[in-house]
Amino acid sequence: MTSGLITHLIATYGYFAVFALIALESLGIPLPGETALIAASVYAGSTRHLDIVAIAAVASAAAIIGDNGGYWLGRRGGGALVARYGHIVRLDRRKLKVGRYLFARHGGSVVFFGRFISVLRTYSAFLAGLNRMPLVRFAAANAAGGVVWAAGYAAAAYALGSAAASLGSLVTLVGLGVTTVLTVVGALVLRRHMARLEERAEAMFPEVGHPEVTVAEPRLTRDAVGQCR
Structure with a gap:
């Protein structure tokens, strides 16, 4: 999805587009x-066509509601869903093991800080349910992370937009350029860190796959074994 399409959706559908994409x-x-x-x-x-307080509120609600949906999907039928549809949403055996490792080591902090990390933001709630994280701990970390993330990012981006309105489009271009560079650097750092996490997860859980997945779909075990050979 291109930035132009995202901007078009926001200009056309406003808060509904923000809610849908985040949720x-x-x-x-x-x-x-x-x-x-x-x-x-x-x-x-x-x-000034949208209200920044409303954006932050909508984003917070979308993050919390979407994460709760992901949690219950993971808790109720996560194994079967991953075995059948995991490849479609890029949730493979390595991510499952990393998730299992992170929740075993860090618990609720994964849900809170995962909201600020690209890969974990998408899968942390589902993995929390799949790894049977207690609902109360999940709900508290999820709500706190969603509100802090939405308010912080909304305020910073709003300030950039306001500066552009008063000082000209150059400020926006510079700000977006810096954001792009930071995003690329962050992705590279995350990739290196993910490789280390995969090694640690493999050492902690040398067995193939995830218990919830292998029970639901034995075929996944044969595929995973083939990858390990």
Whole structure:
């Protein structure tokens, strides 16, 4: 999904577009929810066609509601869903093991801080349910992470949009350029860190796959064994 399309959706559908993209990403579908939040906030700051408080509230609600949906999907039928549809949403054996490792080591903090990390933002709620994280702990970490993430990103992007409105489009271009560079650098750092996490997860859980997945779909075990050979 291109930035132009996201901007068009926001200009056309406003808060509904922000809610849908963030909620679906939080549910476990890899969509640009964070980009939608930033784009909507910049749009609000530069045009005043949307209210920034409403954007932050909608984004918070979408993040919390979407994550709760992802949690219950993971808890109720996560194994079967991953075995059948995991490849569609890019949730493979390695991500399952990393999720299992992170929840075993860090618990609720994964849900809170995962809201600020691209890969975990999409899958953390589903993995929390799949790994049977207690509902009360999940709900508290999820609500706190959703509100802090939405308010923080909305305020920063709104300030950028407001500066662009008063000082000219150059400020927006510079700000977006810096954001792009930081995003690329962050992705590279995350990729290296993910590789380390995969090694640690493999060492902690040398058995193939995830218990919830292998029980639901034995065929996944044979595929995973083939990858390990």
